[in-house]
Amino acid sequence: MELMKLTAVETGKKIKAGEISVEDAVNAAFEQIETVEKDVNAYVTVLEKACVLEKAKEIQKKIDSGELTGPLAGVPVAIKDNMCTEGILTTCSSKILSNFKPAYTSEAVLNLEKAGAVIIGKTNMDEFAMGSTTETSAYGATKNPWNFEHVPGGSSGGSCAAVAAEECSCALGSDTGGSIRQPSSFCGVTGLKPTYGTVSRYGLIAYGSSLDQIGPVAKDVTDCAVILETIASYDQKDSTSVKREEYDFTSALKEDVKGLKIGIPKGYFGDGLDEDVRKAVLEAAKVLEKKGAVLEEFDLGLVDYAIPAYYVIASAEASSNLARFDGVKYGFRTEEFRGLHNMYKKTRSEGFGAEVKRRIMLGSFVLSSGYFDAYYLKALRTKALIKKEFDRAFETYDLILGPAAPTTAPKLGESLSDPIKMYLGDIYTISVNLAGLPGISIPCGTDKKGLPIGLQLIGNCFEEKTMIQAAYTFEQSRSYEGPKMVQR
């Protein structure tokens, strides 16, 4: 199990050097799953061990023959359960997809597989990625490995908890309004949301199509850069995929922030920000300053408008995206019904959870005739204005720095009763999705209760490298610390 303490890149190196086999790595992951999964519940599906070991052997052969040479060859990975995997249950943590086995694999996962990564399971999430705690899953909440009484954050809570609890070497998550960065912050791991269009969405079961983006969750910045380099691609099957000039992210893994201009939005440090979080984030900023970055506070406009705009746009898209789950073609269908409309109603009433229903209703409302202009169009205009605010900021700054979330992980059961409060927890992450920007969350300390705090760096569109370099530089000032509770 010592093996699982390694990062994905370290594991890959040991395999390549012949110090360990792919099977050793896979066995180590399964051993850890057997030990801690009952407490963490990070997975919806753990694959059959025998099948995974079979796959491990195949990959070992390809490594030995020199066919696979990449840094992730043989590394055990976990995939958020909203990415299609051929023949493997893909539920979005919803009852409505409880029996759904896709006929194809999503592009991002294919890219990982081509690089020789070994999939060991599908991770838990908020149902259809709607939620900030992983408590809306139909398959039970995931627990924060740092303290089982706390949530791991969400919606990629399963992926982040699995990495923190060392039940995989690294994972893929998806981020629509902070769903990679916020749980990464809560679980003390590193999570990166790329510029919209960088990673293909083909095979990612859509929540808010114009905001969704797949990204890596790992122990450190190096792993994130390597995974991003592996999964990012121009994909003709995704019309919103962008042909980037380069797909090199790892060359940014350098310790150097001299002269880098970092803007700190004053509005990110106002009311509602936990004191411990504020302190840790500002200390992290000082570390970067000491290493040569130039820090400056500034006013980022429209911060308060991001949340309402986001919930209108994302819910509107979701109400349409989730219409296909109707019991006709795949997934759950209610047992007894009279006629087509009754079947639709019962299937969807029984198949979707409360939060999903809330957003479908909200989304249907804002798109209704008579309300479309007042809500949906206004939200789109707000989105465009927020993008302009960021454009303006990036004329002056190379990066924007702030917290990933206003608090550390709340206790289980505290959030769902007050959805508005839960939505407000997305304040620092959401505008990044609205503007299509890249963002990263890196651990920068713990609060009084010993729960992790995340530092968020936001880059300009297509400037992941600047962000990665600063994150890497900051990371050099501290060593990775896993959660105590699951450490042997």
Added chain:
Amino acid sequence: MAKQYETVIGLEVHVELATKTKIFCGCSTAFGGEPNTHTCPVCTGMPGSLPVLNKQVVEYAVAVGLATNCKITQYCKFDRKNYFYPDNPQNYQISQLYLPICRDGGVEIELENGEKKTIGIHEIHMEEDAGKLIHDEWGENSLVDFNRSGVPLIEIVSEPDMRSAEEVIAYLDKLRIIIQYLGASDCKLQEGSMRADVNLSVREAGASEFGTRTEMKNLNSFKAIARAIEAEKNRQIDLIESGEAVIQETRRWDDNKEYSYAMRSKEDAQDYRYFPEPDLVPVEISDQWLEEIRAKQPEFRTQKLERYEREYHIPEYDAKIITESKKMADLFEETVAICSNPKKVSNWLMVETMRLLKEHDMEPEEIRFTPDNLAKLINLVDGGTINSSVAKQVFEQMFEYNTDPEAYVEEKGLKMDSDEDGLKKIVEEVIASNPQSVEDYRSGKEKAIGFLVGQTMKATKGKANPGMINKLLKELL
């Protein structure tokens, strides 16, 4: 005195485009095929699948827009139309509402009395077709076939400019010919590759406000459209005359019963919750692309009609029939280019070709013979190599198998027999063995000679030079 009413009609015409693949995926659009075999994750609405626009659809839509004098929206977008129905796998249809690809056009129609009128086109938009539901008549199940799901359509929405079934049919025919000329669709109403929904209202003659309209669906032929318009006009007038209100609703026409019934009224009209399709990027049609499409536009029927009269001097009636289909017009022009005899080419197309098409229940597009062979046949007749009755026989062969007429005439020995001495002997034999006809002719029954010509032809297996036979018979009698 009874009140006079005016009928106001607007059409929504759906046209299935002739692309090889579907609008948002690479699946085949071919007809037939076992259910759900021309499908993939995209056109069956599998979770996580994404649409990718087929460029050919845009080109066809722009081409139709240009041909119908529309303004092309060079920055256009797709929107989602949300509604639940099992033939629609995502439960939304990707269509265009806010920025359709073409707007503000119109076409000129010509009525029987020669009057011309312009019918406005409000917009043309691109969208995807739905799958097909198959209802099990005895069991409780319905099945769905997604082979047609994602087949590209354009919807051509007219202004309410038509006032009679005649105008509607003239407009549809105009659209059909334009679109067939472009090769953008085969536009067959019976097969559903062209579908027309009729929006109709009536008002007192001279009124400035429109009456309440209904929308009629399920019209599968021009005849059905004419009957449905007549019936709906009368139904609405009856309602008004009896003091009842016309209800805005969608009605379904049953052409067997010649009756329509209400499908849904405005009260339960759905809110489609249209919004911009986030999975597709806006379509930008550059000036250059637009020019490329414009440059590829064919010569349309109206221009051809003018040119045929000017260049070929064939009757307007012939020109109209020949230009009904682009295939026929092309065949005509190409044949004339080889044999320089427009009138003869026109005759072959107007008479024998039309007859055989009808006999074989074929469309002009299915014609197999080449202009080259038709020209050869005409030259064989002109040059006196074969007579006209042999020519018809050769033409039938050519129509069926695109046979080379020269080779066929040679092979079958069908050349016209103009050997006077040889023919004289045969004519003498015919006279000898048909005394009754000879008698009839001599006693003044001129027609009897026809029988004798026929007998001579029969004796020569139809190859004899008919002029020579006539001459010989008259001499010998």
